[in-house]
Amino acid sequence: MAEKKIKSLGDLTALAGKISESKKNIKARVLICMTGCRALGAELVANEFREKLSAASLDDSVEVVEVGCIGMCAMAPLVLIEPYDVLYGKIRPKHVDEIISATIEKGEILDKFVVKEDGKPVAKISDVSFYKQQQRQVLGNCGRIDPRQIDDAIEKGGYVSAVKAITETAPDQIIEDLIKAGLRGRGGAGFPAGLKWKFARQAPGDEKYLICNADEGDPGAFMDRALLEGDPHKVIEGMLVAAYAIGASHGLMYVRAEYPIAVEHVKIAIVQAREYGLLGGDIAGSGFSFDLEVRMGAGAFVCGEETALIGSLEGKRGMPTPRPPFPATCGYKGKPTNINNVETFANVPLVLSMGPDGYSSIGTEKSKGTKIFALAGKVKNTGLVEVPMGATLRQIVYEIGGGIPDKKEFKGAQLGGPSGGCIPAEYLDYPIDYDSLQELGAIMGSGGLIVMDEDTCMVDIARYFLDFTQSESCGKCTPCRVGTAKMLKMLEAICRGEGKESDLDELERLGEDIRKASLCGLGQTAPNPVLSTLRYFRDEYLEHIREKTCRSGVCKDLLHYVILDVCVGCGACKKVCPVDVIAGEKKQVHTLDQDKCIKCGQCYQTCKFKAISR
Amino acid sequence: MKVNNKQVVLDMRPLDEILSSMPEISQGDLIPLLQQIQSRYGYLRRDVVCEMSRRTKIAVSRIYGVATFYEQFHLEPHGRHTIKCCRGTACHVKGAPEITEAITRVTGVSPGETTDDMKFTFETVACLGTCFLAPVIMIDDDYFGHLTVNKVEGIITNYE
Numbered sequence: 001m002a003e004k005k006i007k008s009l010g011d012l013t014a015l016a017g018k019i020s021e022s023k024k025n026i027k028a029r030v031l032i033c034m035t036g037c038r039a040l041g042a043e044l045v046a047n048e049f050r051e052k053l054s055a056a057s058l059d060d061s062v063e064v065v066e067v068g069c070i071g072m073c074a075m076a077p078l079v080l081i082e083p084y085d086v087l088y089g090k091i092r093p094k095h096v097d098e099i100i101s102a103t104i105e106k107g108e109i110l111d112k113f114v115v116k117e118d119g120k121p122v123a124k125i126s127d128v129s130f131y132k133q134q135q136r137q138v139l140g141n142c143g144r145i146d147p148r149q150i151d152d153a154i155e156k157g158g159y160v161s162a163v164k165a166i167t168e169t170a171p172d173q174i175i176e177d178l179i180k181a182g183l184r185g186r187g188g189a190g191f192p193a194g195l196k197w198k199f200a201r202q203a204p205g206d207e208k209y210l211i212c213n214a215d216e217g218d219p220g221a222f223m224d225r226a227l228l229e230g231d232p233h234k235v236i237e238g239m240l241v242a243a244y245a246i247g248a249s250h251g252l253m254y255v256r257a258e259y260p261i262a263v264e265h266v267k268i269a270i271v272q273a274r275e276y277g278l279l280g281g282d283i284a285g286s287g288f289s290f291d292l293e294v295r296m297g298a299g300a301f302v303c304g305e306e307t308a309l310i311g312s313l314e315g316k317r318g319m320p321t322p323r324p325p326f327p328a329t330c331g332y333k334g335k336p337t338n339i340n341n342v343e344t345f346a347n348v349p350l351v352l353s354m355g356p357d358g359y360s361s362i363g364t365e366k367s368k369g370t371k372i373f374a375l376a377g378k379v380k381n382t383g384l385v386e387v388p389m390g391a392t393l394r395q396i397v398y399e400i401g402g403g404i405p406d407k408k409e410f411k412g413a414q415l416g417g418p419s420g421g422c423i424p425a426e427y428l429d430y431p432i433d434y435d436s437l438q439e440l441g442a443i444m445g446s447g448g449l450i451v452m453d454e455d456t457c458m459v460d461i462a463r464y465f466l467d468f469t470q471s472e473s474c475g476k477c478t479p480c481r482v483g484t485a486k487m488l489k490m491l492e493a494i495c496r497g498e499g500k501e502s503d504l505d506e507l508e509r510l511g512e513d514i515r516k517a518s519l520c521g522l523g524q525t526a527p528n529p530v531l532s533t534l535r536y537f538r539d540e541y542l543e544h545i546r547e548k549t550c551r552s553g554v555c556k557d558l559l560h561y562v563i564l565d566v567c568v569g570c571g572a573c574k575k576v577c578p579v580d581v582i583a584g585e586k587k588q589v590h591t592l593d594q595d596k597c598i599k600c601g602q603c604y605q606t607c608k609f610k611a612i613s614r
Numbered sequence: 615m616k617v618n619n620k621q622v623v624l625d626m627r628p629l630d631e632i633l634s635s636m637p638e639i640s641q642g643d644l645i646p647l648l649q650q651i652q653s654r655y656g657y658l659r660r661d662v663v664c665e666m667s668r669r670t671k672i673a674v675s676r677i678y679g680v681a682t683f684y685e686q687f688h689l690e691p692h693g694r695h696t697i698k699c700c701r702g703t704a705c706h707v708k709g710a711p712e713i714t715e716a717i718t719r720v721t722g723v724s725p726g727e728t729t730d731d732m733k734f735t736f737e738t739v740a741c742l743g744t745c746f747l748a749p750v751i752m753i754d755d756d757y758f759g760h761l762t763v764n765k766v767e768g769i770i771t772n773y774e
Contacts, residue, residue: 039744039757073746219702219741257686298645299685315644317683376704376745383746414703450703464706578716578763600712600763
């Protein structure tokens with residue numbers, strides 16, 4: 001493969017030109033999301049396209065490209081057709097013939113497959129509100145390139161920033177630029193990435209390590225997965241720059257084992273980058289050497305914490321260690337180590353290509369650039385959303401997300417996963433960045449954004465997160481191990497209607513103690529979901545305690561399903577009851593056996609006559 | 615620790631292959647090593663782990679310390695099919711607890727358990743990262759999304 005090696009920046013740009021030239025005959029491209037959409041049968045759609053295009057002898061001029069996440073997961077499986085930039089959703093193999101003959105051959109748009117807004121079809125992806133309000137720069141290539149083809153990335157300018165940096169710029173200059181650009185870590189606390197690099201660079205020692213934290217463990221976050229699956233080269237490019245800046249020759253990518261596609265794509269990307277000499281010895285003729293290996297996490301949320309992650313890489317139980325010493329001076333194998341998360345690395349090439357001033361022109365005073373949010377929960381357009389820092393929740397939930405389904409009321413948005421908090425409706429217009437979220441009692445975290453409506457019980461949500469952190473606590477320090485268990489017990493009691501009003505003060509006091517006394521980020525942030533819901537939704541807690549009711553109908557011990565006299569005897573509830581506890585003749589008022597009822601709520605949701613109360 | 619006495623005679627060839635593919639094994643390789651052993655043997659068999667310990671000089675206590683810390687490793691054999699019910703936040707607010715109960719009702723086992731006939735192992739996972747399908751479960755490599763309590767039985771009884 002020696003002849004493939006890129007020896008200079010000129011070689012790289014020449015290669016990009018050659019790749020474009022070789023695609024001259026391509027008239028149209030059918031981009032099919034093969035990551036998230038795979039779960040809904042995208043593979044069958046892609047195969048059908050290939051078969052039918054080949055049968056119509058169009059396979060030379062029309063390319064079927066298996067891409068990463070296109071973003072609007074709610075419409076999966078998604079198909080994007082270039083050059084028309086038409087986005088089709090919910091595509092099945094049976095639709096393929098029609099798409100080929102109308103859209104690909106004649107450029108006609110099939111309204112029935114496009115996104116509808118206010119009942120009107122919106123064909124072009126750039127006109128769809130979901131995309132119009134976004135600024136997709138980190139996700140720019142996601143859904144546009146085949147992540148398993150390095151040529152696709154190179155054609156789009158991939159590795160140019162990195163090669164320029166390692167051949168033309170001094171490491172200290174890169175670090176200064178990064179600090180000036182104001183790039184903050186996208187994984188959690190938002191520590192300035194440039195400073196972190198500076199510490200690792202200044203740490204004495206010849207042997208240094210670079211780690212990419214791709215152990216995306218927050219429930220409800222899937223942006224790192226999308227980046228690794230959809231544009232792994234951007235992450236590798238960012239790592240290459242970081243390695244050069246801090247002086248590391250060896251890198252590790254710690255990927256969650258639950259993300260097999262991400263692991264596969266990253267492994268392919270590394271092999272291809274090596275073939276081009278973009279990883280390995282003497283990269284692009286710069287004299288700098290750096291190589292990368294993939295390690296699979298074994299499933300422990302605490303390993304998102306950097307010292308625990310290092311422990312895990314060293315083959316130990318993933319338990320955090322006190323800092324200092326920080327990994328920058330004493331990390332993997334006791335050597336200076338720099339750890340950033342996936343999205344942070346993916347921002348690095350952008351910082352270099354836009355320049356520190358260009359990059360920092362986006363965002364708010366102290367939070368620069370964009371942030372990717374995984375928008376999910378009670379929202380119409382679930383998917384991946386990239387917006388400038390400082391966007392408001394209203395923009396994300398309503399303008400991009402399309403609002404709440406079934407005309408329900410917005411109750412709150414949960415940001416930052418188990419370390420974050422719930423933000424109520426009154427802050428819908430508050431610009432969100434690292435600092436404003438902290439003020440509101442949430443955190444940016446990795447960017448999971450779960451929308452909650454009137455059917456979500458905030459006490460149950462607090463209990464849910466505590467249950468999670470409590471079971472994921474590694475058990476090393478007492479405040480986290482014992483404290484979270486104690487908090488969870490109190491929350492469980494409140495959910496059962498057995499809480500006392502004094503519990504609320506006790507939860508706050510204990511939460512503050514755990515926050516201050518825990519060893520690592522997991523424990524320090526574990527009380528956040530409880531403290532933030534107590535701050536904004538205290539009345540719901542009080543209802544559970546005083547009136548023994550759950551207005552959202554979630555806490556089962558407080559629910560009693562009863563069929564009222566207005567029942568018309570349609571039998572719909574009887575049909576859906578999974579445990580057959582509803583009885584009654586047709587057109588007669590039905591009865592429900594309370595003793596055997598499992599309170600699953602199926603009957604309540606099914607009844608069209610509001611004849612069931614809870 | 616529960617010892618499984620029903621084991622057949624140990625086939626060491628997969629272990630031989632794994633160990634010979636990794637030169638100079640040290641503590642740092644323990645997790646990748648256990649991942650490979652589990653993928654070849656289906657679970658971390660006690661006799662294999664002991665043999666591995668003997669050959670790599672990594673103490674058995676250390677191996678079990680690691681194996682019991684991480685969610686991925688299991689010390690008991692799994693059923694023919696693995697049902698993974700996502701309990702991520704999006705799934706939770708869309709009814710994952712009811713789905714979990716429904717799976718238990720249909721299979722007769724709680725999360726973390728395997729049916730007596732070794733047909734199903736039922737697990738819950740922190741998040742499958744497919745929040746747009748919430749509530750979602752995975753059976754082996756297939757996803758089933760937008761579930762309701764009543765769809766669960768039909769899906770599970772389809773498996774042999």
